[in-house]
Amino acid sequence: MSPARPARDRLVAAAADLFYRQGIHATGIDEVIARAGVAKASLYNNFASKDELVAAYLRDALERSRRLFAECLTEPDPPSRLRSFFDRLAAGATRDDFAGCPFANAAAELGPRDPASSVLVDFDRALADFFARAIDDAPDSPAVRRLVVCYVGALHGAKVRHDPRVVADAADLALATWSRA
Amino acid sequence: MSPARPARDRLVAAAADLFYRQGIHATGIDEVIARAGVAKASLYNNFASKDELVAAYLRDALERSRRLFAECLTEPDPPSRLRSFFDRLAAGATRDDFAGCPFANAAAELGPRDPASSVLVDFDRALADFFARAIDDAPDSPAVRRLVVCYVGALHGAKVRHDPRVVADAADLALATWSRA
């Protein structure tokens, strides 16, 4: 049925790059297909609408996040899991195309009624679940919610201040709040 | 010269409401002037462009934030200043039109090259300055940067999870990180 569709993959990759860096509403269909090197008809053969492409971009980003979570969970103990996670965030924040958390950015644009916003809820759950597994606690526990605060503050702070040190500050905060709990 | 311009004020108020709740790109000029009860020409007599209206909206929000900061700084000691601040955030997060931090939302939409984004930098500085005064520390100190992380995490977390408890979690984190430092 769907053996391998390079056009679709190139579309998602181009959408990821442009939607992430420029914003979703600020990026037009024509720019996406030009970046992907793909005809407009190929877009609408693979996706019913621009919103579907947005959802596909977010689902792809969610999948990458899940893999990141899984890698961090291979560490033996809670502090090294948290350290591994925030180290990876810090590394990402030094890239020149860093623009914060893609899900936070999308949440600011989409609004709660948008169909693609269900992926944002999925990410939120996946993040809480990751932190819960990382520190062996319940996903709704205050300790996990504090770690989510650290994550959000880290990425957004590093974005608006153009300063990856903020991620290190948030990591300190995360480690401290875990060791205290 | 400019004794009192109700049309301009109504425009900024309408823009604040709509841009904040729906997003900037998702809100058209026609919707703003309809909400303001104002003719389109009045908009362009007071603002050169939509971007100017966006900037005016953000400057107005920045001014309100500065007043909030000043009120919190009347508290006698650092913990009560921080508690006062996060209590006000928590109160705001329970409102049904709560949509997170207006500057964070605008940052996700505008991109760094937008002229209005200088107001975002101003807010960032004002926030760091407030925390620095609140805990009697330098605006670039790690303690202040950790508090900024708490602020961002509080508002964004409360937004995407629709749960004002997140603000309380962030407040705990903020108080703890200050008392430890």
Add this chain to the structure above:
DNA sequence: ATAGTACTAGACAGAACGGTCTAGACACTG
């Protein structure tokens, strides 16, 4: 009374948008 100012109502233009459609190239499979 008259001039100036701030406003309203809405038509209008130009561009950009999302999305559809036709025509045809290429590769693979029977």
Add this chain to the structure above:
DNA sequence: CAGTGTCTAGACCGTTCTGTCTAGTACTAT
């Protein structure tokens, strides 16, 4: 060879957007 599915190139449509323009109204100061 014929047929099928995926692709490209780009014209095209209707809508929506920002921004301009005309015309006329209400108020105020001199």
